[in-house]
Amino acid sequence: MTTLENSVAILLWTITAWRAPKVWRQGKDRTLWWAFFGVSVTMTLRLPLGQDLDRSIGVVDLSFLLKHISGGVFGAAALLAFLRNVSGNNASGSWRARIRVALPITTATAMTALFAATSQPHEAEDLLTDYAQHGTILAYGIIFVAYLSTALFGAMRVCWRWGRDSGNGSLGWGLRLIGVGMASGVAYALHRIANLVTRYFGHTILGESLDHTTSTLFLVVAVMLILTGSTLPALTKIRSWSADRRNLLRLYPLWHRLTDAVPSVRLDPPRSRTVERLDPRNAHGRLYRRTIEIRDAALVLSDHAPAEIRAQAQSHVVASGLIGTQADTAVEACWLEVARRSRLRGEDPTNKHHRPAGGGRNLASEISALSQLSAAYHSDLTRSFAEATDPTRTLETQP
Structure with a gap:
């Protein structure tokens, strides 16, 4: 006893x-x-x-x-x-x-x-x-x-x-x-x-x-x-914190790549994924801020995605067999990556009329939408589209 x-x-x-x-x-x-x-x-x-x-x-x-x-x-x-x-x-x-x-x-x-x-x-x-x-x-x-x-x-x-x-x-x-x-x-x-x-x-x-x-x-x-x-x-509360932390880390790659191209949307200097993983503080607040910064970066990058790029992304995704919401998400991921590369090359915005796809009605649905966007963004489908439309690669392949 x-x-x-x-x-x-x-x-x-x-x-x-x-x-x-x-x-x-x-x-x-x-x-x-x-x-x-x-x-x-x-x-x-x-x-x-x-x-x-x-x-x-x-x-x-x-x-x-x-x-x-x-x-x-x-x-x-x-x-x-x-x-x-x-x-x-x-x-x-x-x-x-x-x-x-x-x-x-x-x-x-x-x-x-x-x-x-x-x-x-x-x-x-x-x-x-x-x-x-x-x-x-x-x-x-x-x-x-x-x-x-x-x-x-x-x-x-x-x-x-x-x-x-x-x-x-x-x-x-x-x-x-x-x-x-x-x-x-x-x-x-x-x-x-x-x-x-x-x-x-x-x-x-x-x-x-x-x-x-x-x-x-x-x-x-x-x-x-x-x-x-x-x-x-x-x-x-622990389960809620754990879910917030898991989503925070899941969205880190998408957030890091998009905000690298648009650093002005970051409230704080970027940290490595290891530091993010080891910091247990305020997971919910950081996650909320991360979703905002991803959407803000996408809003800026949308100016670098003209109508022809969006149309090409639509055709590319349809040809892969995706339909419905999956297709819409994949299209957004494709033109986002093209726009990101365009901005990193220092090219001027070419389009002031288009806006990124809308997010969720609340934080939970927004996290779900961005998680799907992140998965599509890091897929082979998006990578192949970005490489096919990259003008620098086109120039390199010309005789």
Whole structure:
């Protein structure tokens, strides 16, 4: 079980660290970050590191108090506050809001007082188990578990209600997963309080070892489900970022060749494809800018593609057997390459009336249209047309 707890603790700290810059820079979702931070501390103190902390400070079993308060009291309160905020069910400024602030503080204060009033001659494997027959620890445990189960049950209700209203998207399913995690947390709390009461009278529910394993499983399942549910909406953003990055790289060759001929349309200096691939920042904004620059370059290059070139491109494509939209795209690719070569040779524009083919109605359809244009532009069909109409090659082949 220690290996699993280690993995969960590492994962929690990774998520907490990953969220920190955005949360503290933008000031959003701070309550959720505090919830992750509190649970991360709790899972860390469940490891042998907790006993090391007790020995270094010199207070026996202090790690138990810290982990119960950090995750079970303030972590649960922060998560419940986050869920109430996003569901629009947070009545700030009312007496209920003041109670929500006072209740975890009062709970933590009472637990600290009962902990200090308990004589603890040795380091415990489990505070609520080893000192179960002490009245102060019984009261400590009842207060702690009662608060935890109440908070988790309230959060579970918010999640299920809001998750049902949010539909079947990533947000809705994320909330449902958090709700299931809360249910596992409630089961953990109920098992703990039942175990606490039975141990006070000198008995166990499933046996000491099995009770500990069961309690740990409920806790780990709760943490993993809450973690998964809270990050599920972020997975949608990751998929969107991945698609934007993929399209950004796919359009790079077409963008680079066209804007080499019309560098004035570039907002920033060109970078190599390797640098583009390694830069993860603002993929959506860069992609949006790339589509604009491709169309702007095509608009300028259209002045270098007179009617006869366009007619020749049409005949060339029809002869290849293409029809419909594929043919239109291939025609545009053919005259674009001829126009690009013309501009790079320094020839003056010969046509001010034609314009490039229209793009998509939105960014998604524009990306699709430009991806098809890129594929056609780099095809043998376009290359053979450009070479056949290249006046420099014609001069070279004359005797």
